[in-house]
Amino acid sequence: MRDILPDEAEVRDATAGTILSVYRRYGFRRVETPALENIQLLTRGEGGENEKLVFKVLKRGDKLDLAQAASEADLVDLGLRFDLTVPLARYYAHNHARLPKPLKAVQIGPVWRAERPQRGRYRQFTQCDIDVLGVRSEFAEIELILATTEALGELGLPDLTVRINDRRLLVAIARWCGFAPDRHDSVFIALDKLDKVDRAAVVDELERVGHPADAISRMMSLFAEFQPDLGLAWMRERLKTEMDAAAFEALARIIGVVEGQAAGRFRIAFDPTLVRGMSYYTGPIFEIGSSRFPSSIAGGGRYDEMIGKILGQDVPATGFSIGFERVVSILLERPDGRGRRDKRIALLFAEKTDDLRMVLRAAGRLRAEGLSVSLELRGKKRGPQLATLSAHGFEGFAEFDGTEQPAVRWLGDAGR
Amino acid sequence: MRDILPDEAEVRDATAGTILSVYRRYGFRRVETPALENIQLLTRGEGGENEKLVFKVLKRGDKLDLAQAASEADLVDLGLRFDLTVPLARYYAHNHARLPKPLKAVQIGPVWRAERPQRGRYRQFTQCDIDVLGVRSEFAEIELILATTEALGELGLPDLTVRINDRRLLVAIARWCGFAPDRHDSVFIALDKLDKVDRAAVVDELERVGHPADAISRMMSLFAEFQPDLGLAWMRERLKTEMDAAAFEALARIIGVVEGQAAGRFRIAFDPTLVRGMSYYTGPIFEIGSSRFPSSIAGGGRYDEMIGKILGQDVPATGFSIGFERVVSILLERPDGRGRRDKRIALLFAEKTDDLRMVLRAAGRLRAEGLSVSLELRGKKRGPQLATLSAHGFEGFAEFDGTEQPAVRWLGDAGR
Secondary structure, eight states: OOOBOHHHHHHHHHHHHHHHHHHHHTTOEEOBOOSEEEHHHHTSSTTGGGGGGOOEEEOOGGGOOTTTOOSGGGTEEEEEOSOSHHHHHHHHHHHGGGSOSSEEEEEEEEEEOOOOOBTTBOSEEEEEEEEEESOOSTHHHHHHHHHHHHHHHHTTOOSEEEEEEEHHHHHHHHHHHTOOGGGHHHHHHHHGGGGTSOHHHHHHHHHHTTOOHHHHHHHHHHHHHOOGGGHHHHHHHHHGGGSOHHHHHHHHHHHHHHHHHHTTSEEEEEOTTOOOSOTTOOSEEEEEEETTEEEEEEEEEEOTTHHHHHHSSOOOEEEEEEOHHHHHHHHHHSTTTTOSOOOEEEEEEOTTTSOHHHHHHHHHHHHHTTOEEEEEEOOSOHHHHHHHHHHTTOOEEEEOOSSSSOOEEEOOSTTO | OOOBOHHHHHHHHHHHHHHHHHHHHTTOEEOBOOSEEEHHHHTSSTTGGGGGGOOEEEOOGGGOOTTTOOSGGGTEEEEEOSOSHHHHHHHHHHHGGGSOSSEEEEEEEEEEOOOOOBTTBOSEEEEEEEEEESOOSTHHHHHHHHHHHHHHHHTTOOSEEEEEEEHHHHHHHHHHHTOOGGGHHHHHHHHGGGGTSOHHHHHHHHHHTTOOHHHHHHHHHHHHHOOGGGHHHHHHHHHGGGSOHHHHHHHHHHHHHHHHHHTTSEEEEEOTTOOOSOTTOOSEEEEEEETTEEEEEEEEEEOTTHHHHHHSSOOOEEEEEEOHHHHHHHHHHSTTTTOSOOOEEEEEEOTTTSOHHHHHHHHHHHHHTTOEEEEEEOOSOHHHHHHHHHHTTOOEEEEOOSSSSOOEEEOOSTTO
16 A cells, blocks of 8 residues: 655546546546445455455454454455446446446555565556446447557557457367366457567466367467458358357458548457457456556457346446556656646745745736645745756746736756 | 545545635645655644554664564654644745745545444554644635635535634633633633533533632633624623733634625634634634534644644644545435446456447447446347446446447436
């Protein structure tokens, strides 16, 4: 866990503001769930490994009986959410009668995971999820990809590429290669590592967990043969008998329509090796990255069965998660990355001798010009005071001179 | 705890946005502390009664030893913050070397209290605190009052009155009346109820806890004699020997300067019966209300000793807390209160027959005109679909007609 200092808080606010405004243009609406959920919801399996990382909250008052407690489960009733997906499913189940259908939801908020502290990872961090609940058509994916690339573009992230695949295509590949149908998950877990390790290491893992050598080699040659410019059509030709035609056509339509709208703002590419970690995906999956930065910036996919498990009634769903902390750290490292904050200046005055009413009037005038004006007592030494102001991000200053419009002078970057 | 539905989320976002933008104009900067703090910090006394309401977090891994745990304290190491003041003091103590001095901080974020559920009170709610750390001069109070009335004004809250008093003046009154110096706190606790109960009930309470009858009657006649238009000067004349001259002059200056800037936007009035609950206040205290709504909207005061208790080094401090949930509930009840959200329309299309590329182009055109456009599949029956759209807050709709610029039609309020 960590404190957010003012410079970073400004970038975070501007980032959240840009994201919200783009999705609002697309008709998405913000929803908020509480930080605490019932412990049962957070440990029923939908959260995978993250469920081991829940911060659990002690029962209170009479409900807490320390003497009788046999295990942890007797002591706790609530937990801090570890993601925004499980709470959204609960939110939809709880409120669906009062919500628009379909629901196009955007969430930005903190989540908590009791991970071992390590560099760049915190136990509280912000997630940003955008979901469409109630649309079975692939036009939901098309909208999500267009809105998300637009949001990342407005944040100034360059060279975006959308990689796209489909869980059903992965299943078709696994079947075509001859992997045992009940062991596909472990094939995908190994395949998911192709991003980080080389092909030999993936083959090693597949062998180690006992998959047949011929299935492994068939899959590796399929991927070796596949070239990005061959595209989806080539893969369809290869998998013919294994692949569901409707799934294929939906994927082709997403790629085709999105490509037609990209207009040079980003690229979209079919990538048959894309897996995405979570096992709840059921259809198209996608990830956005930039050639300028390692690791992906956003990712998501269709998860048609998850809400049904909580609501007891099928609700098709697909969504994107933007790596909010990732985006903020990229923006913080860029010299122009401080976002669209106001110009900040200090108005220096001497409390004992200056007419405070006139000082306030001068500040009001400068604020009316669109400046952020902080009244600051004039220090004894001018040089060090200006250096301190500059170090704390003030871009300029004015010295109160008895008039309503003291001159603004800009500070260089020297002091930073 | 509760879910925030889209209509309310919009009002909350707009409210927070307005507040942040006004304080930023005044040179305030946003800071953020984590939701979880060490349990020691949350139970060391600064939080008063709220410390009994902490949600406590179970230790994790090896640190949790259920068999050896003798009491609750052995089981927990973290807690959810119950306010933003104690965390701010910890934040300042922790980061002061990297923070501007003075620090003008604005915080908006959730806090948690394990209260018994009751109407209109939730166990997670948002607080909004604005603090100036490191300024001993009353010009900090002047800025805070001016910025806060401006923020509430921009939110559209009418007929604002600032009531102001000083903790040192309350002490002078208690001394002048003859209350025992070590029992002033219980005098103020009774006095604080004058807002809710009549004078007789306050007298009853003072008698019941054993204060001398002549001190009680002296105080009640002082307040009976005091009339708002008599102002501070009258009270000074009365208390002469008991009241610190510098404290008096600072209070008079705050009232005088603020009055000079009010320009009809709000009123400021000295109120010698104003107490404010928390015992950590040390100087001027203030509260903002509106004649149109019961209970106050914002309040605060100077607390020069609190940060020193955590940092071990005196830091003068004064701050305001805006009743964020109170403001949101007022805005939600007003017909025009939905804030400055975008105009939301639905663009209806038929997935099977319409050209999706052209539909997307039409949506882009409408968005470029500043509308929030949600693509919606055309329903079987037009009337019911329009009624549903209206019920969910859509202000208008367009039907895709094969062109890039379908006509927008506005929906009445009939369906809501």
